[in-house]
Amino acid sequence: QQQVKQSPQSLIVQKGGISIINCAYENTAFDYFPWYQQFPGKGPALLIAIRPDVSEKKEGRFTISFNKSAKQFSLHIMDSQPGDSATYFCAASMEGSSNTGKLIFGQGTTLQVKP
Amino acid sequence: DGGITQSPKYLFRKEGQNVTLSCEQNLNHDAMYWYRQDPGQGLRLIYYSQIVNDFQKGDIAEGYSVSREKKESFPLTVTSAQKNPTAFYLCASSINGGTEAFFGQGTRLTVV
Numbered sequence A: 001q002q003q004v005k006q007s008p009q010s011l012i013v014q015k016g017g018i019s020i021i022n023c024a025y026e027n028t029a030f031d032y033f034p035w036y037q038q039f040p041g042k043g044p045a046l047l048i049a050i051r052p053d054v055s056e057k058k059e060g061r062f063t064i065s066f067n068k069s070a071k072q073f074s075l076h077i078m079d080s081q082p083g084d085s086a087t088y089f090c091a092a093s094m095e096g097s098s099n100t101g102k103l104i105f106g107q108g109t110t111l112q113v114k115p
Numbered sequence B: 001d002g003g004i005t006q007s008p009k010y011l012f013r014k015e016g017q018n019v020t021l022s023c024e025q026n027l028n029h030d031a032m033y034w035y036r037q038d039p040g041q042g043l044r045l046i047y048y049s050q051i052v053n054d055f056q057k058g059d060i061a062e063g064y065s066v067s068r069e070k071k072e073s074f075p076l077t078v079t080s081a082q083k084n085p086t087a088f089y090l091c092a093s094s095i096n097g098g099t100e101a102f103f104g105q106g107t108r109l110t111v112v
Helices: none
Strands: A004-007 A010-014 A019-025 A033-038 A045-050 A056-059 A062-067 A072-077 A086-092 A109-114 B004-007 B010-013 B019-025 B031-037 B043-051 B054-057 B064-066 B076-078 B087-094 B107-111
Touching (some): A019 A086, A045 A056, A045 A072, B010 B019, B019 B031, B019 B087
Parallel strands (some): A010 A109, B010 B107
Antiparallel strands (some): A086 A109, B004 B019, B043 B054, B064 B076, B087 B107
16 A cells, blocks of 8 residues: 556657656555656656645646546656656655655656657 | 765675665755665665654665764665665655655665
């Protein structure tokens, strides 16, 4: 019940295309869903995050879509660029007084954007 | 600049030896975490600490130990009991009760 399942494992997109990565969770107590971007040999960095009170959040070319009833959320990268080539992780966590800040990560998606 | 510093970047260890990975932060964060990253498996939590002198086991704590004597520091020791220690280790911190985690650049440990 603590798992977050992420797909696909790898993704190849042409420059200018849309990249879509999906995640699903089971624990309905999760209430914070971030996406992290990681370049080779580096630590992950927060890209964008959403809470369940909204169904969509957009920051520049990056959009999170959230479906609370289906317990799914996805990352859309519009107008994908070669510089977006990286590994993307979805994650889930719980806020509130008992929050420890622990993040449960998906397995990761390696995105390659071809020029 | 504020951030998280992990050292060394690369570490080689002989089988049977303990090794300690360093993690220092100057973000004034209360909470610190250690994650292990293996190809295709995402990040898995080893240990976390929400306050000085206190820490909790994560999902894969066996073969690891930590200490939290100072707010800024959270070293991880990989002991000889860890059967498969070769991995990329990531340290992170967050404001206690908050959820945004900031990561260091990682230490790649290789057992030779």
